[in-house]
Amino acid sequence: MPFAFVVPWLCWIASCAVAGDAPLFVEIPPDRSGLAHVSVYGSPEKDFILETNGPGIALADFDGDGDLDVFCGNGDALYGKPEGSDVSPCRLFRNDGALRFVDVTEGSGAALEGFCNGVAVLDVDGDGRRDLFVARHGHDVLLRNVGDLKFEDVSSTLPGDDAWGTSVAAFDADGDGDVDLYETNYLAFDVAKPPRHGADGRHCTWFGHVVMCGPEGLRPEADRLLRNDAGSLVDASAALGVATVAPSFGLGVLAADFDADGRTDVYVANDSMANFVFWNRDGTFLEDGLAAGAAVSGDGREQAGMGVDVGDVDGDGRLDLFVTNFSGEPNTLYRNDGDGFFDDVSFRSNLGPASMPRLGWGAALLDVDRDGDLDAFTSNGHVYPQADRPGTDTAYRQPCDLFVNTGGRFDLAPAERSGLGTLAVHRAAAFGDLDDDGDDDVVVAVLDGPVRLLRNDARSGRDDDPPWIGYRLDAGPGNPDGLGATVALGPAVRVAKSSYSFQAANDPRVVFAGAALAAERVVVRWPDGSRESFPRGALGTWHPLVRGEGTDEP
Amino acid sequence: MNVLALGVLVAGWWTASPTAQDADPRPARAALVADCVGLLKLDETGAAIARLETQLRADREFADGWLLLGNALYLEKRYGAAIRAFEAGLRLEPRKAPLALSLGFCHFELGHADDAERFFAALVELQPDNPKARYGYGFVLGKRGAPEAIAQLERAVQLDPKYWRAHDALGDVRFDRGEFAIAEASYREALRGEGWRPSTWYRLGLCLQRQKKRTEATQALAKYRELNELVTRVDGLRTRLSAEPADDVARAQLANAWLDLGQSAKAVGLARLVLSRDPTNAVALGVLARADAPTDR
Numbered sequence: 001m002p003f004a005f006v007v008p009w010l011c012w013i014a015s016c017a018v019a020g021d022a023p024l025f026v027e028i029p030p031d032r033s034g035l036a037h038v039s040v041y042g043s044p045e046k047d048f049i050l051e052t053n054g055p056g057i058a059l060a061d062f063d064g065d066g067d068l069d070v071f072c073g074n075g076d077a078l079y080g081k082p083e084g085s086d087v088s089p090c091r092l093f094r095n096d097g098a099l100r101f102v103d104v105t106e107g108s109g110a111a112l113e114g115f116c117n118g119v120a121v122l123d124v125d126g127d128g129r130r131d132l133f134v135a136r137h138g139h140d141v142l143l144r145n146v147g148d149l150k151f152e153d154v155s156s157t158l159p160g161d162d163a164w165g166t167s168v169a170a171f172d173a174d175g176d177g178d179v180d181l182y183e184t185n186y187l188a189f190d191v192a193k194p195p196r197h198g199a200d201g202r203h204c205t206w207f208g209h210v211v212m213c214g215p216e217g218l219r220p221e222a223d224r225l226l227r228n229d230a231g232s233l234v235d236a237s238a239a240l241g242v243a244t245v246a247p248s249f250g251l252g253v254l255a256a257d258f259d260a261d262g263r264t265d266v267y268v269a270n271d272s273m274a275n276f277v278f279w280n281r282d283g284t285f286l287e288d289g290l291a292a293g294a295a296v297s298g299d300g301r302e303q304a305g306m307g308v309d310v311g312d313v314d315g316d317g318r319l320d321l322f323v324t325n326f327s328g329e330p331n332t333l334y335r336n337d338g339d340g341f342f343d344d345v346s347f348r349s350n351l352g353p354a355s356m357p358r359l360g361w362g363a364a365l366l367d368v369d370r371d372g373d374l375d376a377f378t379s380n381g382h383v384y385p386q387a388d389r390p391g392t393d394t395a396y397r398q399p400c401d402l403f404v405n406t407g408g409r410f411d412l413a414p415a416e417r418s419g420l421g422t423l424a425v426h427r428a429a430a431f432g433d434l435d436d437d438g439d440d441d442v443v444v445a446v447l448d449g450p451v452r453l454l455r456n457d458a459r460s461g462r463d464d465d466p467p468w469i470g471y472r473l474d475a476g477p478g479n480p481d482g483l484g485a486t487v488a489l490g491p492a493v494r495v496a497k498s499s500y501s502f503q504a505a506n507d508p509r510v511v512f513a514g515a516a517l518a519a520e521r522v523v524v525r526w527p528d529g530s531r532e533s534f535p536r537g538a539l540g541t542w543h544p545l546v547r548g549e550g551t552d553e554p
Numbered sequence: 555m556n557v558l559a560l561g562v563l564v565a566g567w568w569t570a571s572p573t574a575q576d577a578d579p580r581p582a583r584a585a586l587v588a589d590c591v592g593l594l595k596l597d598e599t600g601a602a603i604a605r606l607e608t609q610l611r612a613d614r615e616f617a618d619g620w621l622l623l624g625n626a627l628y629l630e631k632r633y634g635a636a637i638r639a640f641e642a643g644l645r646l647e648p649r650k651a652p653l654a655l656s657l658g659f660c661h662f663e664l665g666h667a668d669d670a671e672r673f674f675a676a677l678v679e680l681q682p683d684n685p686k687a688r689y690g691y692g693f694v695l696g697k698r699g700a701p702e703a704i705a706q707l708e709r710a711v712q713l714d715p716k717y718w719r720a721h722d723a724l725g726d727v728r729f730d731r732g733e734f735a736i737a738e739a740s741y742r743e744a745l746r747g748e749g750w751r752p753s754t755w756y757r758l759g760l761c762l763q764r765q766k767k768r769t770e771a772t773q774a775l776a777k778y779r780e781l782n783e784l785v786t787r788v789d790g791l792r793t794r795l796s797a798e799p800a801d802d803v804a805r806a807q808l809a810n811a812w813l814d815l816g817q818s819a820k821a822v823g824l825a826r827l828v829l830s831r832d833p834t835n836a837v838a839l840g841v842l843a844r845a846d847a848p849t850d851r
Contacts, residue, residue, distance in 0.1 A: 203795035207632065216790065291761050291774055300756030300778060328631060330665065341764060347667070348699035348730065356665030392632040393664060
């Protein structure tokens with residue numbers, strides 16, 4: 001271990017007791033941040049399932065200035081809206097540094113209307129600018145980035161699909177170097193004839209309370225895989241094997257190389273149905289989640305999966321899966337045992353029990369406290385306003401949760417430590433280092449409420465801040481963020497990924513902290529399976545890792 | 555734990571409890587218990603809860619009533635309310651094992667793993683030769699990854715070799731330790747007695763996968779899918795009946811689903827109830843015919 005590294009790290013370890021008292025997250029109100037956006041997602045009564053999932057959020061460097069800008073989705077008021085509220089379109093905010101944002105929606109082309117759900121960021125046309133795909137209830141939207149935070153709507157080039165799109169994963173499905181999309185679709189919902197209790201023989205109750213109908217009893221819709229063919233997204237669901245599965249209530253999706261064979265696989269969280277594991281076999285996909293042990297809970301129960309993330313939580317070099325679920329179900333941690341097998345360790349890891357009363361949406365495995373291992377963050381809130389009635393063992397408004405990883409055991413951080421005690425009907429959460437200080441901040445959507453900006457204070461300019469190092473990957477034209485690359489620094493492994501959590505696009509950069517910083521070289525396995533190594537670089541800053549500029553690794 | 559599985563478990567505890575119907579000197583209580591056990595067997599949990607709540611408002615010193623109410627609430631997944639009922643019963647009879655057992659499982663379902671473990675540990679100390687106490691304790695310890703689970707579960711099956719759920723839980727603990735061949739044997743033993751449990755087939759399938767017994771694994775997972783679909787259907791119909799107790803169409807379908815799961819006594823009871831109101835109900839008649847039961851309406 002280099003001496004130059006050991007000294008600052010030991011100093012940091014010694015000072016942790018003091019630094020450890022402060023809340024890890026601090027909310028920055030809109031009047032200070034400028035990130036002012038109130039979502040309206042149907043009526044406050046939530047009589048229909050279409051009104052319940054909330055909008056998506058994207059964090060991405062849309063203007064190419066190196067920091068993360070913010071796109072906030074919104075909903076509609078088909079069946080009414082909260083009193084005194086206005087339905088604004090989706091909004092785009094420019095990051096001016098130091099957590100100050102400027103609303104640049106007007107004239108940007110990003111002022112979309114309708115139920116704007118999942119978002120994905122990718123460079124569709126290979127011009128080096130990050131474009132934006134928005135999954136909606138109805139026709140999806142593709143916004144081509146033409147520079148200066150201006151977008152051109154090129155949705156007419158998309159294959160037709162009027163399904164209810166939810167989350168979207170951007171990744172290189174076929175190994176051709178550009179980025180494709182997997183879009184989860186939820187269910188068939190006719191706005192002209194919404195399903196309601198008592199109509200058409202429907203019984204929609206929960207703990208004896210009449211609630212909105214669905215998803216059970218409604219028709220699930222098939223997901224789709226949009227392949228990037230020289231800048232055009234074409235529906236390749238059948239060609240690539242995704243259409244072989246029965247339609248399910250898809251809500252969350254991510255892509256990563258779970259079996260380390262050099263090809264990017266896909267995991268889909270379905271609501272109240274078995275989840276999918278699509279193994280990438282030479283560019284076509286084979287679903288085998290049940291045999292892999294990651295389709296249902298360890299005791300065989302189909303769960304209501306919402307958000308998903310992937311990361312190596314136990315430091316064995318393999319990518320584990322994390323899924324947020326419905327109230328009464330634990331959030332699920334699937335440990336990757338290798339050989340294509342996962343094992344549900346939700347209870348053994350202690351992640352499950354404390355999440356039982358929560359209905360989780362946003363999900364992230366990230367090193368919140370910068371101690372070198374991955375913690376778990378969830379954004380929570382119920383779908384039923386009736387959850388506040390007696391006897392449900394849960395509540396409509398819920399806090400976000402932080403589970404701190406200590407040697408593979410996850411403990412729910414008390415609110416005074418996490419700073420996450422505020423109750424709200426949270427939905428999508430997007431994660432990224434918005435102030436470039438080396439820790440992950442969070443933007444959380446609130447159903448029919450103002451979006452929340454949570455600043456991570458694990459690093460806050462103190463002398464005893466934990467050391468870190470970050471990397472921006474660039475896999476070349478078509479994949480400027482190196483999406484799908486696996487990065488190893490010493491024993492620690494991270495994935496360059498934007499699409500995880502729920503209906504979110506996140507910071508694709510990777511960060512290391514803790515003991516990994518002792519390594520002298522960082523090794524990247526690019527999405528096509530090739531490997532390069534690079535010098536680690538100086539601590540406390542971001543470094544580019546550009547494909548072709550490193551040393552080939554066997 | 556699967557609600558369906560626990561339903562059977564709870565019914566088992568109840569019929570095994572000597573104090574439930576024999577020791578209570580008050581005929582009104584005994585009659586109520588008998589009625590409510592009958593209602594629970596017919597998935598009439600809502601009706602049972604209503605009757606018990608009414609009785610317990612007037613007769614709060616009725617420990618078996620609290621136990622039965624707690625069990626009914628448990629079946630409805632109203633764990634918080636069930637805990638309050640069990641606690642009321644325990645205040646009256648602190649040494650009543652079924653109350654402590656049920657309380658432990660309620661806490662587990664709510665994510666209160668420490669509380670669950672505490673209840674089961676206390677119960678084992680109180681009744682070391684009670685296989686259910688050993689099972690409860692071993693179950694929770696196993697879920698938490700504690701190696702002491704094995705001793706508890708092995709003791710449970712030693713005390714009661716036909717304690718299928720304990721075999722199943724033992725399989726889980728062995729599986730988690732990577733002892734797949736031993737786990738397979740435990741799962742197969744559990745399925746010998748309770749072949750209708752999808753979760754056991756699922757775990758067996760995974761166990762076989764890990765041992766690269768691909769053909770057997772595929773068969774086990776196919777069985778899981780088949781049974782899981784039935785259990786999902788049962789759960790859905792029970793929820794529907796809970797909301798609409800007069801829905802005899804759903805009740806007949808539920809009878810049919812129970813029969814598909816091999817629970818013929820329950821299926822026949824439900825079918826007879828339907829036929830008492832609608833003697834020509836084809837689904838219910840079909841259930842009785844399939845169950846080869848006399849149609850003594």
